[in-house]
Amino acid sequence: MKDNIKHYLADSELLLNAVGEGIYGFDRAGNAVFINPAAENMTGWCAQELLGKNIHQYHHHTYADNSPYPATECKIYGTLQDGISRHVTGEVFWRKDGSSFPVEYTTTPVFKNNEVIGAVAVFRDVSEQLQTESDLRSALQEVRQLTEQLQAENTYLQNELHQEWSAAGLVGESAPLKEMLEQLELVAKTDSTVLILGENGTGKELVARNIHSLSLRNKSPLVRVNCAAFTASLLESELFGHEKGAFTGASERRKGRFELANKGTLFLDEIGELSMAAQSKLLRVLQEQEFERVGGNETIKVDIRIIAATNRDLLKMVEQGDFRIDLYYRLNVFPIHIPALRKRPQDIPALCQVIIGKLNSKLGKNIKAISNSSLKMLAQYRWPGNIRELQNLLEREAILTRGDILDFKHKLVAEPANQVEAFESLAMAEKRHICAVLQACDWQIGGDNGAAQVLGLPDSTLRSKMKKLAIARPA
Ligand SMILES: Nc1ncnc2c1ncn2[C@@H]1O[C@H](COP(=O)(O)OP(=O)(O)OP(=O)(O)O)[C@@H](O)[C@H]1O
Known part of the structure; x- marks a missing residue:
């Protein structure tokens, strides 16, 4: 048995026919002299159709981008001319049915007496390899995108987590x-x-x-x-x-x-x-x-x-x-x-209850309620800072309180509000000013000590203004 194998191994053609890669053998003139079955399977051309022919025009005539591939540029023929081996990637071979497949091949010169007498090209169909590489590349790209997205979302969420009251209803x-x-x-x-x-x-x-x-x-x-x-x-x-x-x-x-x-x-x-x-x-x-x-x-x-x-x-x-x-x-x-808090004082007790619940866990306190007098005070206040101001105020009081009932000792004073609503109209300001002058002049309109003179107006103008602004001497 062992001898049998040795006998077969000595037959080089039998060996080449068993190889999984495609093999082309060329003579000095570039004509195919050997084609193994793997090459036949891959290209669809059978050996009988190609042997003795210059086969570049059959399986190698066009580049992968569909531009013509002249025989003068063929790497296999290059090896025949200069006797140098080449490893080639990124090319395609063409099948008999007109389709193509990506190949990777090595072309090696064959020497006899120091002279190139031919060349051997060994090639592989790399479609699957390229497909796997491309799948891997897109998977990697997707992973990169997802990582980027997750990082960005994570940073954003981390910032969000630090916001107090965010879960409040x-x-x-x-x-x-x-x-x-x-x-x-x-x-x-x-x-x-x-x-x-x-x-x-x-x-x-x-x-x-x-x-x-x-x-x-x-x-x-x-x-x-x-x-x-x-x-x-x-x-x-x-x-x-x-x-x-x-x-x-x-x-x-x-x-x-x-x-x-x-x-x-x-x-x-x-x-x-x-x-x-x-x-x-x-x-x-x-x-x-x-x-x-x-x-x-x-x-x-x-x-x-x-x-x-x-x-x-x-x-x-x-x-x-x-x-x-x-x-x-x-x-x-x-x-x-959203209505301002001063427009809905009815909501203050419920808001206080919820806020106090949160403050108890935040400050480790056990405050149960707010005194009625404090609630009355809260209902009358103007709340320029609305619910946030209510939260701050309750937090301050909660920190200061020792017992379990919040009871405000001081009157609430608004910080100077720069809201439009805080200003009176021009007519109101005019009315207040005229009333003050009239009072100072003991409601005398004309004459030397009269309000019209103080205001720099003719008597008749002051009278018509008083009528328009509904100003009358108090009874
Ligand atoms: N109806 C409500 N019930 C309970 N808590 C409320 C209510 N409305 C607002 N809050 C609380 O009041 C605080 C201020 O609310 P928010 O930050 O949403 O106001 P805003 O109008 O966006 O404020 P700003 O104009 O200053 O950005 C928050 O802590 C929020 O949870």
């Missing part, structure tokens, strides 16, 4: 609050843009979070951008992201909040603080739902729902030329007005 039973909650529920299920309007600390962010969690997008993130927290150019890269090297310090490619919010909700807080330049860019994204990263030219499409919020009078800003009218109308699709 919307507390309150008053008619204005209930009306607002009804609107919230109705709009949540739609994809419409919502504009939340309300003074500082009224709960705009809380409302935005509730809209998102009641919406069909609640499996995707709600991403918040505080438009007031960035300069115009930083905001741009925060919203749209940037490519590596887009500006000094941009050492990595970074996704913007628009991309992070894809399929979810983007909450643009303090929208009234956007610069004009940022307003124009935002408008384009809202219109087309597409944008480019800073320093990039790839157009990125996103599917997001926009919720914007502000404590400013956007329409007034439009009139003053500080806010784009077209952006205003894009955002003002469904406005939700």
Whole structure:
């Protein structure tokens, strides 16, 4: 048996026919002199059809990109001419049926008496290998993208976690609050843009979070951008992201909040603080739902729902030329007005209860209630800082209290409010001033010591003003 194998191994043609790679043997003139069965199988050309022929034109006539491959450029013929071996990749061989397959081949010269008498080309079909490589490349790309997305989401969520009160629900039973909650529920299920309007600390962010969690997008993130927290150019890269090297310090490619919010909700807080330049860019994204990263030219499409919020009078800003009218109308699709706390004092007891519950766990206290006199005081206060101010006030009192009932010892004094509502009208100021002068003049209108002279008015003008402003001497 052993001898038998030896006998067969001595037959080199038998061996070459058993090899899995395709083998072509060429004479000095480039004509095929040997073709093994593996080569026949791969190309579909049988040996009888090719032997004795210059076979470049049969299986090697065209490059992979379909451009012609002249025989003068053929690497196999090159080896025949210069006697140098070559390892070739990135080429294709053509089958008899006109199709092609990617190959990797080695061409080796055959010498006799130091002279090249022919060459051998050994080739492999590398379709599967290339396919595997390409699958691996796309899998790697996908992993990279997912990692990038996860990193970005992680950083964002870490920041979010540090926000206190973020899990608070919307507390309150008053008619204005209930009306607002009804609107919230109705709009949540739609994809419409919502504009939340309300003074500082009224709960705009809380409302935005509730809209998102009641919406069909609640499996995707709600991403918040505080438009007031960035300069115009930083905001741009925060919203749209940037490519590596887009500006000094941009050492990595970074996704913007628009991309992070894809399929979810983007909450643009303090929208009234956007610069004009940022307003124009935002408008384009809202219109087309597409944008480019800073320093990039790839157009990125996103599917997001926009919720914007502000404590400013956007329409007034439009009139003053500080806010784009077209952006205003894009955002003002469904406005939700959050009532100020002073307009719903009925909600104060319930709010206090919830806030005290949270403070007890935060401060390790056991406060049970608020005294009735304190509650009365809270109901009469104007609350310029709304619920946030209520939280702060209760926290301060809770820290100071030793017992289990909160009882305010001092009257509540508002910090100077710069709200429009805090100012009286011009007519009221005029009325107050005229009354004060009249009183000082003992209600004498004309004459030397009369109010008209003090005010620098003719008697008749003062009289008509008094009539218009309903000023009369007290009985
Ligand atoms: N109805 C409510 N019930 C309970 N807590 C509330 C309610 N509304 C607001 N809050 C709480 O009041 C605080 C302020 O709310 P939020 O931050 O949402 O207000 P905002 O209007 O977005 O404030 P700003 O204008 O300053 O950004 C938060 O801690 C929030 O949880």
